Amino acid sequence: MSRGRGQAGLPPGLLCDERGRRVVLVSHCLLNQNTRYAGGATRSGAVAEVIEELIAAGLGIHQLPCPERLAWGGVLKRHSLRMYHSRGGPLYPLRGGLLRAFLWWTRLIYRRVARRVAADVADYHRAGIEVVGIVGIGASPSCGVRTTLDMRASLDVVAGCPATALTRDVMNQRAVLGCRRDGEGLFITALDRQLGRRGLSVPAFEHDLAAELRGERHTVLVTPAPRMLGNSTGFR
Numbered sequence: 001m002s003r004g005r006g007q008a009g010l011p012p013g014l015l016c017d018e019r020g021r022r023v024v025l026v027s028h029c030l031l032n033q034n035t036r037y038a039g040g041a042t043r044s045g046a047v048a049e050v051i052e053e054l055i056a057a058g059l060g061i062h063q064l065p066c067p068e069r070l071a072w073g074g075v076l077k078r079h080s081l082r083m084y085h086s087r088g089g090p091l092y093p094l095r096g097g098l099l100r101a102f103l104w105w106t107r108l109i110y111r112r113v114a115r116r117v118a119a120d121v122a123d124y125h126r127a128g129i130e131v132v133g134i135v136g137i138g139a140s141p142s143c144g145v146r147t148t149l150d151m152r153a154s155l156d157v158v159a160g161c162p163a164t165a166l167t168r169d170v171m172n173q174r175a176v177l178g179c180r181r182d183g184e185g186l187f188i189t190a191l192d193r194q195l196g197r198r199g200l201s202v203p204a205f206e207h208d209l210a211a212e213l214r215g216e217r218h219t220v221l222v223t224p225a226p227r228m229l230g231n232s233t234g235f236r
């Protein structure tokens with residue numbers, strides 16, 4: 001776990017205040033569900049119980065950028081929508097190559113975003129503030145920590161499904177949870193690398209998307225044990 005370094009750089013004594021010097025970085029959509037994939041938002045705004053847990057722990061909450069918004073064409077992630085309902089059309093036979101190009105582009109953008117986030121973590125360290133963790137999102141192809149998405153399998157679901165049949169239930173149960181696999185998302189991979197390059201390490205927790213979709217409450221900061229991102233020999 002990263003360690004704060006005291007009051008380096010601050011004027012001594014009189015300006016001491018109530019800050020806890022502990023911060024957690026959270027995936028963007030835990031505070032703003034408007035960036036979720038279509039059909040995946042379960043709240044109008046934030047996932048309140050997760051945020052309440054972090055507040056109760058006395059942590060500052062730093063909202064990470066939504067990497068898919070930045071790489072996939074904005075809030076609606078337009079680039080990812082092009083293959084929806086494409087079976088029978090000219091793009092469908094090209095989907096393997098298009099997916100490879102899409103992943104290449106995604107990794108390129110994620111490297112830049114992860115570099116900035118790692119710089120933010122370094123900034124907190126320099127300020128003597130402990131980054132106690134990062135909370136990613138289970139089953140996300142980008143922000144998954146322990147579980148991610150088989151994007152090829154998910155693409156087959158959304159490409160093969162006619163527009164009139166692609167319901168919210170089909171999206172969540174078949175295209176997302178049905179295509180979930182062990183592993184980490186592409187943004188978490190990029191962040192792991194960028195933290196490691198700076199000699200930083202941060203524990204990573206995973207929000208259980210399946211539980212959220214079922215309407216169940218769960219805690220993010222306790223179990224399972226966090227894995228370490230960055231320069232660490234901790235739990236993998």
Ligand code: SF4
Nearest residue numbers: 028029066068137143
């Ligand atoms: S899981 Fe990550 S990429 Fe997906 S909506 Fe949330 S913040 Fe964005």
